[in-house]
Amino acid sequence: MTRTDLPTTPGAAEPATGTSLAAAPAAEPRARSRRTTVVVLAVALGVALAGSGALTWYLLHVNAAWQQHSQQWQALAEQHGADLAQARSDLESTRTELQAVQDQLTTAQTRITQLADEKAQLGDQTATQQQLADYQARVSKAAGQVATALATCIDGQEKLIGYIENSAQYDPQSLASYRQDVQNYCGQARDANASLQAELTK
Amino acid sequence: MTPRRGWLPVATVMLLAGCAALPSMPPPIPSDTVPTVRATPTISAGSDALSPDGFDAVRRMAVRIRNVGCGEVSTGSGFALTATTLVTNKHVVQDSARLQVSTYDGHDVDVTAASTAALADLALVRTKEDLPSSPQLAATDPRQGDPVTVVGYPLGGELTVTNGHVIGTTTDPLNATLGQVLVTDARVEPGSSGSAALGADGKVIGVVYAKNDAGYSFLVPVSTLRAMLDDKTGFQPAPTCAG
Numbered sequence: 001m002t003r004t005d006l007p008t009t010p011g012a013a014e015p016a017t018g019t020s021l022a023a024a025p026a027a028e029p030r031a032r033s034r035r036t037t038v039v040v041l042a043v044a045l046g047v048a049l050a051g052s053g054a055l056t057w058y059l060l061h062v063n064a065a066w067q068q069h070s071q072q073w074q075a076l077a078e079q080h081g082a083d084l085a086q087a088r089s090d091l092e093s094t095r096t097e098l099q100a101v102q103d104q105l106t107t108a109q110t111r112i113t114q115l116a117d118e119k120a121q122l123g124d125q126t127a128t129q130q131q132l133a134d135y136q137a138r139v140s141k142a143a144g145q146v147a148t149a150l151a152t153c154i155d156g157q158e159k160l161i162g163y164i165e166n167s168a169q170y171d172p173q174s175l176a177s178y179r180q181d182v183q184n185y186c187g188q189a190r191d192a193n194a195s196l197q198a199e200l201t202k
Numbered sequence: 203m204t205p206r207r208g209w210l211p212v213a214t215v216m217l218l219a220g221c222a223a224l225p226s227m228p229p230p231i232p233s234d235t236v237p238t239v240r241a242t243p244t245i246s247a248g249s250d251a252l253s254p255d256g257f258d259a260v261r262r263m264a265v266r267i268r269n270v271g272c273g274e275v276s277t278g279s280g281f282a283l284t285a286t287t288l289v290t291n292k293h294v295v296q297d298s299a300r301l302q303v304s305t306y307d308g309h310d311v312d313v314t315a316a317s318t319a320a321l322a323d324l325a326l327v328r329t330k331e332d333l334p335s336s337p338q339l340a341a342t343d344p345r346q347g348d349p350v351t352v353v354g355y356p357l358g359g360e361l362t363v364t365n366g367h368v369i370g371t372t373t374d375p376l377n378a379t380l381g382q383v384l385v386t387d388a389r390v391e392p393g394s395s396g397s398a399a400l401g402a403d404g405k406v407i408g409v410v411y412a413k414n415d416a417g418y419s420f421l422v423p424v425s426t427l428r429a430m431l432d433d434k435t436g437f438q439p440a441p442t443c444a445g
Contacts, residue, residue: 003425009315062225069228070334076235112255116308119291120277123302124358127268127275135273202273 149189279354290396354397
C-alpha cells in the first residue's frame with residue numbers, strides 16, 4: 001500500500017462520520033410516519049367502533065321493527081282465521097238453509113204440478129159432463145119432438161078414421177088432402193124417432 | 203392517483219355495498235289483505251234455464267191440450283215453438299169443436315187458431331197469450347244411441363219427464379208421416395202425443411206421435427218438422443167436428 005493511500009484514510013473516516021451525521025434526519029420521518037400510522041389506526045379504530053356501534057343500534061332497531069311487524073302479521077292472521085271460521089260457520093248455516101229452501105221449492109213444485117193436474121182433470125170432467133148434458137139435451141129434445149110428432153100423428157089418424165067413417169059428409173078431395181097431412185105428420189114422427197135413435201146410438 | 207388517495211373510493215364503495223347488504227326496515231302492514239273475488243253465478247240472471255218459480259225450461263215449454271169434440275173429450279201434449287205458437291200432433295187437434303190449452307202450472311191459454319200438416323202427423327196451434335218458454339229446434343236428426351228426453355202428459359195426467367235412447371229409424375207404421383220416423387225406448391202413453399222429444403243439449407229432436415205394444419215410441423223427426431215449417435203451404439186450417 002503506498003502513501004497516497006494516506007489521505008484517503010481521513011476520507012475513509014469521513015464517510016463514517018458522514019454516515020453518522022446523515023442518520024439523524026432519516027429517523028425523523030420514520031418516527032413521524034409511525035405516529036401518523038398510529039393516529040390513522042386510532043382514528044380508524046374509532047371510526048370502526050363508532051360504525052359498529054351504529055350498526056349494532058341499527059340492527060337492534062331493525063330487529064325490533066321486524067318483531068313488531070311479525071306480531072302484526074300474526075294478529076292479522078289470527079283475525080283472518082277468526083273471520084274464516086265465522087265465514088265457514090255462516091256458509092254451513094246458509095247451506096243448511098238453502099237445502100231447506102230447495103226442499104220447500106221441490107215440495108211447492110210438486111204441489112203446483114198436482115194442482116195443475118187436478119185442475120186439468122176437473123176441466124176434463126167438466127167438458128165431459130158438458131158433453132153429456134148436451135147429449136141429454138139433444139136426446140130430450142129429440143124425444144120431445146118424437147112425442148109431439150107422434151101425438152100429432154095419432155091425433156090426425158084418429159080424426160082421419162072419424163072422417164073416413166063419415167066420408168059421405170066430406171069432400172073426397174079434402175079428405176085425401178087431410179090423409180096426406182096425417183101421413184106427413186106421421187112421417188115427421190118417424191124422422192124424429194130416427195133422430196132419437198141416432199142420438200141414442202152415439 | 204396515488205395509492206394513498208386510491209383507498210378513499212374503494213372504502214366508499216365498500217361502505218355503500220355494506221349498507222346495501224344491511225336488512226331494511228319492514229314495510230307497513232297493509233290495511234286490507236283479503237283479495238277481491240268476483241263471484242261467477244252458475245245461472246246468469248234472466249236466463250231461460252230457470253224461472254222465478256224454479257221450474258226448468260223443459261217443463262215450462264210443455265202444454266196440455268184438451269180436444270173438446272162433438273161427443274167426446276180427448277187430451278194430448280204439445281210444446282211451445284214460439285211465444286204464441288205451439289206444436290202438437292194432427293190427431294190431437296183434428297175433429298175438435300174447441301181446443302183448450304194449459305201450461306205446466308195450470309194456467310189456461312186461449313187458442314186462436316189451429317192448423318194441421320197434410321204430410322205429417324203435425325199441427326200448429328196459435329195462442330192469444332204468451333207461452334212460458336220455447337225451446338230451440340235441433341239442426342239435425344239424432345243418431346242411433348243418442349239420449350232422448352220426453353216431456354208431456356201421459357194419460358192426460360201430471361206433467362212427466364221420461365228418458366230413453368234413440369233405437370233407430372223406420373217407416374211410419376201408421377202411414378201418417380212421409381219419410382222415416384224415429385224409434386226410441388222412452389216410455390210414452392196415450393196422451394203423450396205431441397210431446398217434445400229433447401236431445402242431450404235440450405233442443406227438440408222430434409215430436410212424439412205413437413207407440414207400439416213393445417213399448418217403443420215413435421217420433422216425427424225434427425227434420426220433417428223443419429221441412430213442414432219451411433213450407434208455406436205445409437199447414438192448413440185444422441178440420442173441426444162441426445165441419
